[in-house]
Amino acid sequence: MSGQAIGLKRRDLLKLIAAGVAVPSAMVASGCVSTGSKTAGHIVVIGGGFGGGSAARYLKRYNPDLAVTMIEPKTSYITCPGSNWVIGGEAKMATITHDYKAVRNNGVTVVHDTVKSVDTTAKTLQLAGGKTLNYDKVVVSPGIDFKWNEIEGATPDIAAKTPHAWKAGDQTLLLRKQLQAMPEDGTFIMVAPPNPFRCPPGPYERASMVAHYMTQYKPGARLIILDQKDEFSKQALFMQGWKENYGERIQWIAKTDGGEAVGIDADKKVVRTTLGSFEGDVINYIPPQKAGQLAQDMGLADKSGFCPINQKTFASKQINDVYVIGDAAIASPMPKSAHSSTSHGKIVAANIVLEMAGEPTIAAKNVNTCYSLIAPDYGISVAAVFDMVDGEIERIEASRGISRMDATRQERRLEANYARGWYRSITDEVWG
Numbered sequence: 001m002s003g004q005a006i007g008l009k010r011r012d013l014l015k016l017i018a019a020g021v022a023v024p025s026a027m028v029a030s031g032c033v034s035t036g037s038k039t040a041g042h043i044v045v046i047g048g049g050f051g052g053g054s055a056a057r058y059l060k061r062y063n064p065d066l067a068v069t070m071i072e073p074k075t076s077y078i079t080c081p082g083s084n085w086v087i088g089g090e091a092k093m094a095t096i097t098h099d100y101k102a103v104r105n106n107g108v109t110v111v112h113d114t115v116k117s118v119d120t121t122a123k124t125l126q127l128a129g130g131k132t133l134n135y136d137k138v139v140v141s142p143g144i145d146f147k148w149n150e151i152e153g154a155t156p157d158i159a160a161k162t163p164h165a166w167k168a169g170d171q172t173l174l175l176r177k178q179l180q181a182m183p184e185d186g187t188f189i190m191v192a193p194p195n196p197f198r199c200p201p202g203p204y205e206r207a208s209m210v211a212h213y214m215t216q217y218k219p220g221a222r223l224i225i226l227d228q229k230d231e232f233s234k235q236a237l238f239m240q241g242w243k244e245n246y247g248e249r250i251q252w253i254a255k256t257d258g259g260e261a262v263g264i265d266a267d268k269k270v271v272r273t274t275l276g277s278f279e280g281d282v283i284n285y286i287p288p289q290k291a292g293q294l295a296q297d298m299g300l301a302d303k304s305g306f307c308p309i310n311q312k313t314f315a316s317k318q319i320n321d322v323y324v325i326g327d328a329a330i331a332s333p334m335p336k337s338a339h340s341s342t343s344h345g346k347i348v349a350a351n352i353v354l355e356m357a358g359e360p361t362i363a364a365k366n367v368n369t370c371y372s373l374i375a376p377d378y379g380i381s382v383a384a385v386f387d388m389v390d391g392e393i394e395r396i397e398a399s400r401g402i403s404r405m406d407a408t409r410q411e412r413r414l415e416a417n418y419a420r421g422w423y424r425s426i427t428d429e430v431w432g
């Protein structure tokens with residue numbers, strides 16, 4: 001392959017990445033961004049969520065000659081986006097459940113197993129099922145795990161009684177069942193986590209969906225949010241939406257106003273805060289978070305619990321030929337979201353393809369959009385584009401968009417429809 005040909009291919013790839021679009025399959029089929037070698041290398045992607053799913057598919061799109069293996073224990077993935085809608089009775093579990101057929105059809109080898117350990121010197125991975133795999137580069141996207149025991153009584157086993165529902169699946173259904181079973185004038189207590197955590201508007205969308213359910217089935221019930229922080233994402237919009245849709249049903253207590261939890265008794269359903277004790281019929285304790293356990297075991301995380309990366313390429317700052325994306329990575333000021341994770345997946349894929357072709361890496365733009373439903377016909381959103389400035393991700397202030405406080409009911413209705421449209425398109429991009 002001539003240097004000129006490589007140059008052309010690089011330009012084509014860069015144009016497409018800059019435009020934020022996928023490489024058209026016709027171009028991929030013609031080998032335009034290929035290294036031209038059938039032994040282009042083996043990339044292993046750990047985790048089949050938004051980050052891993054996007055990285056695997058885009059690695060294959062950008063260079064079909066790469067061997068790409070994804071390791072994911074679950075045979076179907078249940079998304080956290082949309083799971084608050086399920087809790088509020090506005091969506092079915094089947095709608096938020098996706099299989100890996102399309103990922104396989106895109107040429108990715110999907111192995112349903114758990115990575116037990118990674119030998120980053122020998123460049124091998126050990127799977128719980130007993131297999132060992134070699135890799136040239138590995139992309140780690142294991143999502144989050146929880147910091148238990150940060151307050152008295154918050155041991156891992158309490159999730160069976162006070163569900164966090166912060167990983168979608170059985171926990172989502174358990175929280176929904178508890179909500180359905182609570183008395184008509186009952187109290188639902190949410191302990192919202194401290195920063196940084198997965199999905200900054202997530203707890204407040206959940207509160208909205210729970211309140212929506214209560215207006216239909218538990219008319220006398222109320223919801224108290226005990227927050228581990230003093231402000232939250234889209235706060236003014238949420239507060240306004242809560243008042244308009246639910247009156248005084250939702251009470252939010254900031255950390256310094258006494259919301260800070262100091263203990264939990266899961267059997268008695270009591271949360272103790274700096275203000276006093278709160279007794280509920282349902283307790284939704286969402287613990288503080290850290291990068292998924294594998295990232296901790298691999299030595300990829302720092303004191304914060306998350307993984308420092310080169311924010312241009314998503315390469316780990318700790319270990320060579322290891323990349324960390326999604327919620328596990330420190331990609332601030334990007335929020336930890338499905339949209340961000342999918343964006344990371346595309347950028348890491350492009351840079352790995354370029355590196356493996358001996359080309360310089362690129363500084364691509366990242367994107368995030370977060371929709372939230374306050375009611376089924378009342379949506380709000382925030383969006384931003386992020387650029388690289390001096391090797392760090394920085395939000396382009398002029399790109400920031402947030403729903404207007406004075407929007408009409410019709411605009412809120414439209415945004416609610418966009419939220420459902422966003423869900424369909426982002427899941428289609430990864431699993432469709």
Ligand SMILES: Cc1cc2nc3c(=O)[nH]c(=O)nc-3n(C[C@H](O)[C@H](O)[C@H](O)COP(=O)(O)OP(=O)(O)OC[C@H]3O[C@@H](n4cnc5c(N)ncnc54)[C@H](O)[C@@H]3O)c2cc1C
Nearest residue numbers: 047049050051080081115142143199326327336337338339
């Ligand atoms: C209630 C809620 C609502 C949300 N709503 C939105 C929303 O509306 N919009 C939005 O953009 N984001 C939303 N999010 C955030 C979004 O779910 C996460 O940011 C996103 O899932 C992160 O992607 P990820 O790939 O980092 O992790 P995940 O999607 O969690 O994927 C990680 C995968 O890694 C696998 N894994 C872990 N360890 C191993 C191992 N050792 N071996 C193999 N596989 C492993 C896991 O099984 C998992 O499937 C929401 C989150 C919550 C909790």
